[in-house]
Amino acid sequence: MLSKRYPSLVAVLLLLCSCAPQHSPQGSQVEGTITPHFKAPEQLVLADSLELKRWVGHPKQPQYPPEMQERGVEAKTIAAFVVDTTGVVELATVSFLGNPEHLFIVEICRALGQTRYHPVERAGGKRRALMLASFMFGIEGGALIGAAPPDAQAARRAIEQEGLLASVVELEHKPHCR
Numbered sequence: 001m002l003s004k005r006y007p008s009l010v011a012v013l014l015l016l017c018s019c020a021p022q023h024s025p026q027g028s029q030v031e032g033t034i035t036p037h038f039k040a041p042e043q044l045v046l047a048d049s050l051e052l053k054r055w056v057g058h059p060k061q062p063q064y065p066p067e068m069q070e071r072g073v074e075a076k077t078i079a080a081f082v083v084d085t086t087g088v089v090e091l092a093t094v095s096f097l098g099n100p101e102h103l104f105i106v107e108i109c110r111a112l113g114q115t116r117y118h119p120v121e122r123a124g125g126k127r128r129a130l131m132l133a134s135f136m137f138g139i140e141g142g143a144l145i146g147a148a149p150p151d152a153q154a155a156r157r158a159i160e161q162e163g164l165l166a167s168v169v170e171l172e173h174k175p176h177c178r
Helices: 007-019 066-071 102-114 152-162 164-171
Strands: 028-030 033-035 075-083 089-097 120-122 125-127 129-137
Touching: 066 102, 075 102, 075 152, 089 102, 102 129, 129 152, 129 164, 152 164
Parallel strands: none
Antiparallel strands: 028 033, 075 089, 075 129, 120 125
16 A cells, blocks of 8 residues: 555545545545545546556656756656546646655656657546656666666555555645646
């Protein structure tokens, strides 16, 4: 579960769920919790790893932020994001598991905003889908060169166990693209 990997999130969610307003002019509600980043989360499906790899043309790769590279800062994270029925990433939904430095978030968001995917199809129709992708920024001689990327499949299994709607509520409280 995501909450087992991020135990402090459970306390935050309990607090937010107990005092969340019951109506909001923006966003959607999932079991009484507002989800402003994720519109109509009940319509989402969870994409598998093969669907994530079905991009149009070449995927845009994030560039190493020069300031981070000069300072020797490395990062690895998993981004969760919704791809709409036209294959466009809904940037407001891009959520980061973990807490990468802001400049890494900015660069991943830039790259995802330029990447197009083939829409996920289920039951004969195109569907909005939550996707998970791993990102690593390693420096020659650094700790991440040669290291395994973050395990997006483990995060996907946690979402399957916890349930997509409950996971969307948790993702609301993660860092997002601005």
